[in-house]
Amino acid sequence: MDGSSKMREATTPAKAREMTQGEKRESLISRLQVAIYVVNFIAVCFVSSVMAYSLWSVVGRMEAAEFLRNVKIRPWKPDQMISYSILGYLAFVMFGSLSRKCEGEWEELRPLFLEIEIVACIVAGAGMNLAYNGLVLVMAADMMRGERGGNQKLMFGLSVVILSTVLDFDLVGERFFMISWDMFLAVFETDMQAVLKSIRSILVSTNLVLFIWYTALLIQEEYRERERIQSLNGQLELANRKLKSYAIEAEKNAEVRERNRLAREIHDTLGHALTGIIAGVDAAVMMMDIAPDSAKKQLEKVSEVAREGMTDVRRSMNSLRPDALEKLELEDAIRKMLKDMGETAKVEIVFDNQVHPLNFHEDEEEVIYRVIQEATTNAIRHGKASYIKIGISKVDQWLTIAVKDNGCGCSEVKPGFGLKHMRERLAMLNGTLECSSESGFLVAANIPIRWGERN
Amino acid sequence: MGETAGEEKKKVGIYTVIIGILAVVILFAGVWALQRKRNQTVTLKFGMFAGSYWDVPNGDCYQIIDDAIERFEKKYPGVKVEYTSGVLKEDYIEWLSEQVLLGEEPDVFMIPDGEMENLISLNILKNLDRQIREDLNFAKEDYYSAAFAGGTARNGQYALPYECVPTLMFVNRTLLDRAEIMMPRRNWTWETFFDICQQVTQDLNGDGKFDQYGVLGYDWQYAMRASGVELFDENGKTSFFGDQKVEEAVRFLISLRALDQGHIVTSKDFDQGNVAFQPMTYAEYKTYKPYPWRIKKYSEFEWDCVSMPQKTSGSGKTALYTLLMGISSRTKQERLAWEFLKELCYDLETQSQIPESDSGLPVIREAVEQIQAEDINMEVVRDAMECAQTMPHFVGYQDAMEIADQRIQEMVDDGVALDTKLLKLQREINNLLKNETR
Numbered sequence: 001m002d003g004s005s006k007m008r009e010a011t012t013p014a015k016a017r018e019m020t021q022g023e024k025r026e027s028l029i030s031r032l033q034v035a036i037y038v039v040n041f042i043a044v045c046f047v048s049s050v051m052a053y054s055l056w057s058v059v060g061r062m063e064a065a066e067f068l069r070n071v072k073i074r075p076w077k078p079d080q081m082i083s084y085s086i087l088g089y090l091a092f093v094m095f096g097s098l099s100r101k102c103e104g105e106w107e108e109l110r111p112l113f114l115e116i117e118i119v120a121c122i123v124a125g126a127g128m129n130l131a132y133n134g135l136v137l138v139m140a141a142d143m144m145r146g147e148r149g150g151n152q153k154l155m156f157g158l159s160v161v162i163l164s165t166v167l168d169f170d171l172v173g174e175r176f177f178m179i180s181w182d183m184f185l186a187v188f189e190t191d192m193q194a195v196l197k198s199i200r201s202i203l204v205s206t207n208l209v210l211f212i213w214y215t216a217l218l219i220q221e222e223y224r225e226r227e228r229i230q231s232l233n234g235q236l237e238l239a240n241r242k243l244k245s246y247a248i249e250a251e252k253n254a255e256v257r258e259r260n261r262l263a264r265e266i267h268d269t270l271g272h273a274l275t276g277i278i279a280g281v282d283a284a285v286m287m288m289d290i291a292p293d294s295a296k297k298q299l300e301k302v303s304e305v306a307r308e309g310m311t312d313v314r315r316s317m318n319s320l321r322p323d324a325l326e327k328l329e330l331e332d333a334i335r336k337m338l339k340d341m342g343e344t345a346k347v348e349i350v351f352d353n354q355v356h357p358l359n360f361h362e363d364e365e366e367v368i369y370r371v372i373q374e375a376t377t378n379a380i381r382h383g384k385a386s387y388i389k390i391g392i393s394k395v396d397q398w399l400t401i402a403v404k405d406n407g408c409g410c411s412e413v414k415p416g417f418g419l420k421h422m423r424e425r426l427a428m429l430n431g432t433l434e435c436s437s438e439s440g441f442l443v444a445a446n447i448p449i450r451w452g453e454r455n
Numbered sequence: 456m457g458e459t460a461g462e463e464k465k466k467v468g469i470y471t472v473i474i475g476i477l478a479v480v481i482l483f484a485g486v487w488a489l490q491r492k493r494n495q496t497v498t499l500k501f502g503m504f505a506g507s508y509w510d511v512p513n514g515d516c517y518q519i520i521d522d523a524i525e526r527f528e529k530k531y532p533g534v535k536v537e538y539t540s541g542v543l544k545e546d547y548i549e550w551l552s553e554q555v556l557l558g559e560e561p562d563v564f565m566i567p568d569g570e571m572e573n574l575i576s577l578n579i580l581k582n583l584d585r586q587i588r589e590d591l592n593f594a595k596e597d598y599y600s601a602a603f604a605g606g607t608a609r610n611g612q613y614a615l616p617y618e619c620v621p622t623l624m625f626v627n628r629t630l631l632d633r634a635e636i637m638m639p640r641r642n643w644t645w646e647t648f649f650d651i652c653q654q655v656t657q658d659l660n661g662d663g664k665f666d667q668y669g670v671l672g673y674d675w676q677y678a679m680r681a682s683g684v685e686l687f688d689e690n691g692k693t694s695f696f697g698d699q700k701v702e703e704a705v706r707f708l709i710s711l712r713a714l715d716q717g718h719i720v721t722s723k724d725f726d727q728g729n730v731a732f733q734p735m736t737y738a739e740y741k742t743y744k745p746y747p748w749r750i751k752k753y754s755e756f757e758w759d760c761v762s763m764p765q766k767t768s769g770s771g772k773t774a775l776y777t778l779l780m781g782i783s784s785r786t787k788q789e790r791l792a793w794e795f796l797k798e799l800c801y802d803l804e805t806q807s808q809i810p811e812s813d814s815g816l817p818v819i820r821e822a823v824e825q826i827q828a829e830d831i832n833m834e835v836v837r838d839a840m841e842c843a844q845t846m847p848h849f850v851g852y853q854d855a856m857e858i859a860d861q862r863i864q865e866m867v868d869d870g871v872a873l874d875t876k877l878l879k880l881q882r883e884i885n886n887l888l889k890n891e892t893r
């Protein structure tokens with residue numbers, strides 16, 4: 001846990017740096033877009049005004065008839081060329097940005113705006129007599145930015161092809177009374193022609209360079225986005241793997257716990273019964289010669305204990321729950337158990353219960369039953385006691401079970417299997433176990449009972 | 456829930472914006488339409504040049520137009536016809552081109568000589584076929600067919616004739632009287648023509664050189680028309696210079712030329728009264744025949760006009776020159792422009808005014824038949840109109856005629872009319888036409 005949190009701390013600043021870089025690139029792309037728009041605006045104004053001016057200058061120089069004979073086409077009106085180009089271009093930019101604004105939020109409106117944008121692009125291109133087709137690049141840039149997935153990709157490619165066809169002078173120019181750029185230029189002096197020509201090609205190439213730059217950045221951006229998603233996917237996979245191993249570990253833990261429980265169970269039932277049997281048989285052996293009848297009675301008791309132990313083991317196999325608890329109320333079950341144990345081991349057992357009724361949750365009852373059973377067994381087995389006193393009392397929510405014997409006790413309390421198991425059982429209910437060895441052995445268990453529903 | 460409500464709000468917002476834009480557009484359109492309706496005065500522009508189309512002195516060239524405009528404006532209240540005055544004939548094509556370049560060409564305008572084909576290919580002239588078909592008050596039969604054909608090109612009607620001049624043959628009556636030769640009659644032929652030329656070609660002062668001649672300026676084109684030969688097919692794709700009739704016409708020209716024995720007849724000879732015949736247009740005839748102008752030109756002798764001689768009686772044609780008017784293909788007042796064009800080119804009142812104040816002839820038959828002139832022999836004029844023929848309009852016509860002019864002039868000068876040479880010319884011109892129409 002510690003290691004992974006450290007890792008997270010280490011990755012956060014790197015991610016933040018990447019974000020700001022991404023934002024930087026995004027803002028560069030936006031600025032490039034603006035630059036493309038501005039360059040194209042200049043180009044549109046330049047081309048259309050040169051064309052209009054050339055017509056006006058032809059008229060001013062009284063060369064109109066000759067001009068018409070040369071071009072063989074009735075040109076557009078000069079003011080029409082300017083207004084179509086510039087207004088068309090402005091509409092083009094406006095709807096282009098509108099369609100970009102719609103990205104993500106009003107996706108259904110985007111195709112509409114895109115179509116209007118295409119129409120505006122054609123109007124502006126026609127206004128310039130197709131002498132400048134840089135607008136196709138702007139259109140392509142616009143579409144590329146919004147482009148998502150298969151169908152749109154197809155539409156995007158198709159419309160760029162159609163646009164560049166429609167805006168090609170050699171293909172459609174003459175049909176729509178358009179005059180080539182060179183024809184317009186031929187009106188000017190040679191020096192001027194060169195200047196105008198170079199201005200136009202500077203604009204065209206600037207536009208091209210900006211477009212390529214823009215496209216490259218867009219592609220880079222997309223690539224980076226994909227990479228980011230890939231790394232996120234990797235992280236997710238790692239987390240998944242960890243989760244799986246945790247699950248396996250938890251399963252193992254459960255198995256171990258279950259095994260422990262089983263061991264406890266065996267100890268509680270089989271151990272207890274065997275202790276009783278051994279003690280009973282020992283007594284019978286001693287009495288055999290002195291009082292065969294008593295020995296016989298004793299052996300009958302032993303047999304009963306053994307049978308009960310057998311049932312207990314069987315029941316343990318089924319539900320791992322004491323059979324007495326199954327059939328009787330807790331107090332009766334405890335009394336029966338103590339009576340049996342006292343009779344088998346020839347020990348005087350006093351049960352002093354001050355809590356009535358003795359009625360708790362199942363798990364609590366089982367723990368109480370087992371603690372009493374264990375403590376009593378311990379007293380008989382290890383303490384060799386002849387008198388055992390068991391008391392149950394209550395202070396606030398705490399239930400206290402005290403088992404005191406008059407046995408030898410021990411100078412040092414070595415927690416064996418029995419004590420350890422008792423602790424474990426109590427710990428499951430947040431209870432505690434204390435023991436002391438002064439004039440016999442005392443075991444005191446405190447359990448915080450969930451008083452309520454049942455009492 | 457909150458999010459979807461926000462989206463809903465946004466959606467409502469964008470629809471409001473769209474509806475707002477639409478509303479503004481509709482509002483503007485409405486205001487514009489209303490304003491258009493309010494100032495209902497429609498201006499129709501008319502393009503014309505000053506002076507005579509026929510290169511003869513003319514009186515007030517604007518009189519007929521002004522009268523026609525007045526009548527038209529009375530017929531269509533709220534319509535105003537404007538024209539730019541003072542554009543000379545030689546500047547007119549430039550002026551018209553400038554107006555076209557500025558996109559301000561007149562709705563109705565005169566078509567300069569030989570520019571019709573050019574104007575059609577530049578898509579400046581409107582095709583009038585629909586108007587002619589749909590207008591029940593218009594019948595092309597009211598025109599002299601030759602005059603109407605002047606506005607036909609590419610199998611369509613692109614212009615209407617406004618006035619026309621046929622070609623006539625000027626005759627020096629004094630000279631014929633002196634030689635005791637009768638004035639030629641109607642339907643006279645090449646035979647008579649040649650006989651008279653032969654008879655009048657004389658050396659009067661006995662210096663060994665001829666000083667009196669038969670004809671001046673009778674070029675190959677007159678001869679072709681007189682023999683009734685068609686030089687081109689309808690579409691101007693092929694020529695027929697190899698035709699035998701062409702060869703015969705060239706031979707006739709050679710024999711006429713031979714009469715002068717190498718002397719080149721000039722207009723000075725003519726003005727001095729030493730030439731019997733010269734082809735001239737009706738405009739010249741009309742201008743110089745009546746009193747005030749007669750003094751200035753040809754005052755030394757009596758003269759008159761007869762129709763052009765034909766190869767055989769009734770076989771030939773005479774050249775007809777027409778002044779055409781058309782409608783701009785970009786006009787916004789299609790119907791009014793057509794009505795105004797009709798007012799000039801079809802209306803009997805306007806057409807009847809032409810003989811009084813212009814040197815051309817009306818193109819409407821009825822208007823010509825009404826003419827009552829004392830000085831002019833109208834019978835001759837009407838004869839000429841009946842067998843008139845206009846120049847065809849097709850790409851390359853001018854170039855083809857220039858080449859033919861040069862080649863045939865060479866043949867006449869050399870005195871040899873070889874059918875091989877004519878076939879070669881035919882091939883040359885066919886090639887030219889093929890390249891032009893490509």
